[in-house]
Amino acid sequence: MGTGQEATIRLVVAIDGPSGSGKSSAARGVARRLGLAFLDTGAMYRAGAWLALDRGVDLADTEATARLVRAARLDIVTDPDAFAIAIADIDVTAAIREPRISAAVSRVATNLAVREDLIARQRAIIAGAERGIVAEGRDITTVVAPDADVRVLLVADADARVRRRHTELGQRVSAADVTDQVVRRDADDSTVANFTTAADGVTVIDSTALDLAGVIDRILALADAGTGTEIRPSRPGRP
Ligand SMILES: Nc1ncnc2c1ncn2[C@@H]1O[C@H](COP(=O)(O)OP(=O)(O)O)[C@@H](O)[C@H]1O
Ligand SMILES: Nc1ccn([C@H]2C[C@H](O)[C@@H](COP(=O)(O)OP(=O)(O)O)O2)c(=O)n1
Numbered sequence: 001m002g003t004g005q006e007a008t009i010r011l012v013v014a015i016d017g018p019s020g021s022g023k024s025s026a027a028r029g030v031a032r033r034l035g036l037a038f039l040d041t042g043a044m045y046r047a048g049a050w051l052a053l054d055r056g057v058d059l060a061d062t063e064a065t066a067r068l069v070r071a072a073r074l075d076i077v078t079d080p081d082a083f084a085i086a087i088a089d090i091d092v093t094a095a096i097r098e099p100r101i102s103a104a105v106s107r108v109a110t111n112l113a114v115r116e117d118l119i120a121r122q123r124a125i126i127a128g129a130e131r132g133i134v135a136e137g138r139d140i141t142t143v144v145a146p147d148a149d150v151r152v153l154l155v156a157d158a159d160a161r162v163r164r165r166h167t168e169l170g171q172r173v174s175a176a177d178v179t180d181q182v183v184r185r186d187a188d189d190s191t192v193a194n195f196t197t198a199a200d201g202v203t204v205i206d207s208t209a210l211d212l213a214g215v216i217d218r219i220l221a222l223a224d225a226g227t228g229t230e231i232r233p234s235r236p237g238r239p
Pocket of ligand 1: 017018019020021022023024025026164165167168207210211212213215
């Protein structure tokens, strides 16, 4: 029995959804509020794509791409306030957000041998998170951590998602490129992971008309209800 002074439970929160639905922002916010780790699994696929492009590997050569990624050291920081990622000892934190990576990443994410490797690494990170973790991606609720305590499918209308991405990327990316990054990429990514319909036990949250704080509050309420424990924020404040 705990003393009641501190939350002793370990909590795993899994969030899936399409591009621009707000997964990263919400997952980071929930992790901050609950003092949990944060895992951006999309960043791992982006790092794999960065490495393959850097080494000049043809992404159509699925075996060569998988061999390269499998052999690479991959370090990802799970502190929600200090996100960073390195592959093959190269810091790619900023580079993985470049439009050329966004345009290519689905080709790596639909490589089933790469997925097998990265899913194993994601499970190990989740298992190693002492107090718990908020992990987000496309297949966390269904494949990576189907036994998570809280499972959320975060959705939003395509128009809203494109608009958010456009605001985020600003002038440096054309409207056509933003639509490609959101709509075409989701169509490609949907061929290997189901993030359009909720699996059994997964709660759908529609963020179209909710602000970020509203989304975070809904997920915190699910965490409270799911554990039967009042989960006290360890770090109240900004989302
Ligand atoms: N509920 C929301 N309402 C409005 N904008 C949001 C909301 N959630 C996130 N955003 C913004 O939308 C953009 C995409 O959010 P992000 O968390 O990166 O989505 P995802 O990880 O699902 O692709 C970011 O600029 C973010 O600040
Ligand atoms: N668990 C995951 C996470 C991401 N992916 C894919 C889907 C995307 O095309 C890339 C990058 O994911 P990311 O979450 O960074 O994408 P967004 O730009 O936030 O929409 O990886 C995946 O297939 N499975």
